[in-house]
Amino acid sequence: MAQENPITPRATDFAEWYQDVVAAGELADYAPVKGCMVIRPNGFAIWENLQRELDQRIRDTGHENAYFPLLIPKSYFDREAEHVQGFAPECAAVTHGGGKPLEEPLYIRPTSEAIICTMYGKWVKSWRDLPVMINQWANVVRWEMRTRLFLRTAEFLWQEGHTAHETREEAEREVRTMLDVYAELCESVLAVPVLRGRKTAAERFAGAKETYTVEAMMQNGWALQGGTSHDLGQTFAKAYGIQFQGRDGTLQHAWSTSWGVSTRLVGAVVMVHGDDAGVVIPPRLAQVQCVVLPIHGKTDEEAAAVREGSARIVADLKAAGVRVRLDDRENLRPGAKHYEWERRGVPIRIEFGPRDAKAGTCVVVRRDEKGKSPAPVEGLGKPIAALLSKIQGEMLARARKWRDERTHACDDYAGFKGEIDANPGFYRMRWCGSAACEASVKNETKATIRCLPLDEPDDSGPCVVCGASAPGRAVFARSY
């Protein structure tokens, strides 16, 4: 199923480049259904590895998995006014089942607060039943017409955690715990550095008191929201009836949270690490971390030596815990294999031919840097495992350097207007907190406030738009 499409260089057209590398790596394909995508095995393996890593972290922080229904009656959304305003316009509605019209339309979940909070309301009676800490891995649908594979599709895969707590403080702690889990996941697994911050009211989840986000920078300087964690206060507990008898005997509403990351993150990995030859997968996300390419030579004797040597390499790497694949397909030339694995972004390629077999060496090629270096076959497992860790660390450092070079403190709005398209990046500008100033920037430059960073030092001064007093700096950027 190799497709020999050329890849548009990033510098020529970043959007085209993105489409090309996703296609060339066979990560995903457009489905015939408008707005929907097919996640192909190479792309799905990235998601599965991310999922496995995140799932473990979700369990380690005390959550359990469960599964709630896909279909939610429209009337359930109506119970929370802001929530329905935010989501109803992008819902897909089931109006017929088993050939008959339904009495009430069912929405395919765009997010599951409406159904999950309803069930919690049924299950929770006393403070002893709290906290409820449940996560689900699921598909959701939000009607989208302008789609990009992974980044924006009508259907996508995600996890959504939903918790209910006895106290406001406990809920707030939960929201921040999960934000930190997302930040750590992005940095240590995806090798994608992120800013942690609060969203402005305009960018909040519909119905939330506070939305926290992790924001990453793509190679074109645009921002991508990597995951969000919402403090829902008592709003949803009141709308959906999550009430409990407190320790003092009074009836109280629970404090709830929700938080999620989606298959968008696969798009982020592509846009942060990819190069003009294709995607580059960080070792911890790669299904195949190292591919061994035997080059069989001319005589039977040579072929036998190569076969034997590559089997030994594979065994050594497996023993060292490396996810290794031997590519011994005979109907493909080495050059074709080479390009296929490069386009798939496999972190390390090992080439092994008759001369190597004689010398007891092989050639190790890094995908991220493309440097070739010889290595002894004997005891190859440990150095390759170490090299994978090194690559993982260097990919993160490189991405962080890239981001930091494109992050600017800026006190001059006119200058910003000139820069944001020519030099896209994160612009740290003082903002007074008014929706009007935020809207002006958006209307005039298409840049939005990505977040109010948590780790920002106190830096009050005049708002970059109106000059009124601003408590500190917000991060403005163009975004996906």
Added chain:
Amino acid sequence: MAQENPITPRATDFAEWYQDVVAAGELADYAPVKGCMVIRPNGFAIWENLQRELDQRIRDTGHENAYFPLLIPKSYFDREAEHVQGFAPECAAVTHGGGKPLEEPLYIRPTSEAIICTMYGKWVKSWRDLPVMINQWANVVRWEMRTRLFLRTAEFLWQEGHTAHETREEAEREVRTMLDVYAELCESVLAVPVLRGRKTAAERFAGAKETYTVEAMMQNGWALQGGTSHDLGQTFAKAYGIQFQGRDGTLQHAWSTSWGVSTRLVGAVVMVHGDDAGVVIPPRLAQVQCVVLPIHGKTDEEAAAVREGSARIVADLKAAGVRVRLDDRENLRPGAKHYEWERRGVPIRIEFGPRDAKAGTCVVVRRDEKGKSPAPVEGLGKPIAALLSKIQGEMLARARKWRDERTHACDDYAGFKGEIDANPGFYRMRWCGSAACEASVKNETKATIRCLPLDEPDDSGPCVVCGASAPGRAVFARSY
């Protein structure tokens, strides 16, 4: 969230018992959406363990995971006449998206041949692109009004494998390989013995040439179809255009298969192993294989000794690879904990009190047999791990004995009519192969042919219904 509902004994009403144990174990709950269920953490953990075991087997047999869209245009179903006849009547249809009516209704997938074969048609060009061997874990919807948790719900979770091959023989081999994977999964992981067999034309998957099945017997003598594997011949390749240039240069249609198991299997585990005290989970499926219940005694000194001893037990069990949970909740009495873990079906319970702490012993209680036996605390890991294996094996043997005692060779149709309700079970009766005789039995007794077993010895003779010559015996039973 403990619910103290009493459990109806199996002998009183098996259907009521099933509902009661599913509720008491907090495995699942009815959703407010008609026909849909919520899979609660205790039930979902069973599915996740099953999923992990099966996913490994699916990979080991050469398949990769991917993800295809939830929504399929109605016209795609229309391309395969038998398929659309079988599934269209039970589809849920999306007619509106983003507030606007759609040009064409989209069906929520009831199964994904229509979309997956379409994509294969796009990807496959040459024999070199074959085989394609992809699996997906997904939710599907088949409109159902009479629902039972896990067994029959409008939405359920499953895996569906879809493969395309160069030759008929390869496809046939694939169908049987996956049937064997399902049989082995049921027996060695679920401890549910199964018959492997072919379905009759009346019971086949809509559009298949041949459907193979694994059939299990529940404790009430009814059958439950555990998984199916379909030989689709070239039918779907022709309908959806999976064509390739063969080794001889001619254009050919691929041979395709599909196969799946679903969350129904969780219902099977409940109905095969449960008892009047609740569900009983086989150790290999249990999220918690062993729970340690400390009983704290009266003095601080006693409590400290119990705490220390239980921590040591937990550490020993973890080191031996046992999935262990310490239940040190202080707001619940030991009796309440005991019942909660019993209703959840945890295979082994270890009780540990002040007297045990002094004596260096503990009390080990099996869930399946309820026998209590003392054991030394020292070096407890290995014997508990061994006991889990023993329980797993004995649960399978017990279920097999139960089934075999209720499996009868029967040559007397009148006698069968009297027996099938009074003594439900598997009735092995000769069948001539005619749809008319099959339909008579169904109309007169509600029993259907569950399968034509693969391992049946030659046993020709007169058809039990019409007396015409029959090649062998089919298995008749009432079924879910």
